[in-house]
Amino acid sequence: AQKVTQAQTEISVVEKEDVTLDCVYETRDTTYYLFWYKQPPSGELVFLIRRNSFDEQNEISGRYSWNFQKSTSSFNFTITASQVVDSAVYFCALSEISNFGNEKLTFGTGTRLTIIP
Amino acid sequence: NAGVMQNPRHLVRRRGQEARLRCSPMKGHSHVYWYRQLPEEGLKFMVYLQKENIIDESGMPKERFSAEFPKEGPSILRIQQVVRGDSAAYFCASSPPSYRVNEQYFGPGTRLTVT
Numbered sequence: 001a002q003k004v005t006q007a008q009t010e011i012s013v014v015e016k017e018d019v020t021l022d023c024v025y026e027t028r029d030t031t032y033y034l035f036w037y038k039q040p041p042s043g044e045l046v047f048l049i050r051r052n053s054f055d056e057q058n059e060i061s062g063r064y065s066w067n068f069q070k071s072t073s074s075f076n077f078t079i080t081a082s083q084v085v086d087s088a089v090y091f092c093a094l095s096e097i098s099n100f101g102n103e104k105l106t107f108g109t110g111t112r113l114t115i116i117p
Numbered sequence: 118n119a120g121v122m123q124n125p126r127h128l129v130r131r132r133g134q135e136a137r138l139r140c141s142p143m144k145g146h147s148h149v150y151w152y153r154q155l156p157e158e159g160l161k162f163m164v165y166l167q168k169e170n171i172i173d174e175s176g177m178p179k180e181r182f183s184a185e186f187p188k189e190g191p192s193i194l195r196i197q198q199v200v201r202g203d204s205a206a207y208f209c210a211s212s213p214p215s216y217r218v219n220e221q222y223f224g225p226g227t228r229l230t231v232t
Contacts, residue, residue, distance in 0.1 A: 045160075091160070098165075099173075100172050102172055102173050104162040104165060104173070105221070107152075109158055110159050
């Protein structure tokens with residue numbers, strides 16, 4: 001069975017500090033996708049990134065960067081120069097192929113990030 | 118192109134009542150997924166439907182829960198005789214006619230409160 005672990009339940013940092021959110025996953029699939037979503041206090045899910053299991057290149061998007069390491073089954077997310085608007089719950093997710101051939105997402109339990117002004 | 122729409126956004130039901138949650142997929146999308154987020158937890162897969170067919174309901178509770186996606190109209194997640202433990206956020210996602218989960222688009226969710 002697939003599993004996603006986000007060991008950090010809550011993190012608080014002062015504005016402008018850098019912060020890294022950890023994500024460790026388990027899967028027997030050789031092809032899979034990893035995702036990060038942001039859930040602000042308003043409650044909707046905001047898609048941040050999708051990464052194919054064959055692409056281990058790190059990715060940077062503005063203040064956001066992602067470090068994918070297959071050797072340690074980790075897909076960590078770093079926010080540099082954090083801002084108050086980054087305060088949210090962040091979910092890591094993993095795709096899996098069901099017995100019916102469809103793909104579905106397995107989510108971690110989330111990390112609540114609070115940026116202190 | 119409008120995104121995935123869910124209504125109502127907030128729903129309050131007393132124990133024993135029925136809850137009906139609607140999901141209108143993005144235009145051109147024929148696949149719908151429902152996920153449930155219990156308080157302080159991540160989302161958990163419930164059911165995957167295509168038009169007029171339930172494909173994978175492996176995450177659905179065995180009793181009181183049902184889902185449909187008719188040929189016309191939105192997908193409906195129905196919860197009969199609600200209990201306090203059903204209080205959660207229910208998210209719908211849609212995807213186009215392919216099996217690539219990387220194209221799943223989420224709606225804003227319906228927050229169900231059972232009193």
